[in-house]
Amino acid sequence: MDIQEFESWASGLLDIAAFGKVDDSLNGLQVGRSDGALRKLAFAVDASLETIRRAKEAGAQALFVHHGLFWGKPLPVTGNLLARLSVLLEADMALYACHLPLDAHAELGNNAVLARMLGLKDIQPFGEYHGIKIGFKGILDPSLDLGAVVRKVLPAGDQARTILPFGPQSIAKVAVVSGGAPFELLQAAAEGQDLYITGEPSHSIYHEAAESRINFIAAGHYATEVHGVKAVAERVSRDLGLETVFIEQPTGL
Incomplete structure (x- = not known):
């Protein structure tokens, strides 16, 4: 090839x-x-x-x-x-x-992998960007608290960049858009989600989350977008038989 x-x-x-x-x-x-x-x-x-x-x-x-x-x-x-x-x-x-195709892909994308890591059920597209939904939403059953959700998203024990605990303590409805998408919290709040997860925070999102009574986690841009490239690497190895290597360069952001 x-x-x-x-x-x-x-x-x-x-x-x-x-x-x-x-x-x-x-x-x-x-x-x-x-x-x-x-x-x-x-x-x-x-x-x-x-x-x-x-x-x-x-x-x-x-x-x-x-x-x-x-x-x-x-x-x-x-x-x-x-x-x-x-x-x-x-x-x-x-x-x-x-870029965006790897956020939105229903199997190999960053958000699809995050949804599976969370164990979401009834997964549906979420997070409209210029007419295309690039994230996913679903149900946690049984419900979890914020700490348990963070451990699922960051299983290596890394710290989330920002946690805003303004929503229900028992979290069932979750929406995810990886990377730099803090303002999709507004869509999550409008749809009645308990928690919105992305990579990066924004100052103005604090008040939106507080007033909308929704939880918010910014787990890190790099940390939420490392999954898609790894998934594609696995597919390349499996389907094409090529040798692959993943190069880790975390930014902490």
Whole structure:
């Protein structure tokens, strides 16, 4: 399999085309490579200089990320962008990015994995963004308290960035949108959810949560968006038989 064949496979699997008009990210192949066969793919949340260098050191021919290098407008190839692209080109390593499609995917997406980690039942799409729902909501049965929910979302024992305990102590109805989506709390409150989970907080959400009597957890942008790339890596290994490596670079944010 070469990089063009991988792009076709991944873009079909993740329904890249459905998000062309709503996502600032240039989803799909952002940096190409020569026509040689792919043997090893690296996976990471961010296309940082460190992850690119570590992918090169691991011997990968391509790097798959959630947050790529190009976001909706032309950029001068200078500074940090030049440094990142230089390593990719010197290594003949492709870069494939998948942003909102990897949040929304019903099986491999960040939010689908989080819903399964929580053990939600009756899972339904949630969190409308430019006409497309990118998160999920469902029911906890039996219900849990906030501490138990945090332990499910952050099983390694990491601390949530923000917890606002303004809703019911016994939590049954939960909505999730990973990453930087604090204002989808308004949708969760309007739908009568007990708890809304995302990655990042916002100052103004404090009062919205308090006045709407809904619980809020910001579990971390990185921590809520590490799951999709790992799920795709597992699928690549299973279906394509390629070697994969996940490059961990947590930001704590």
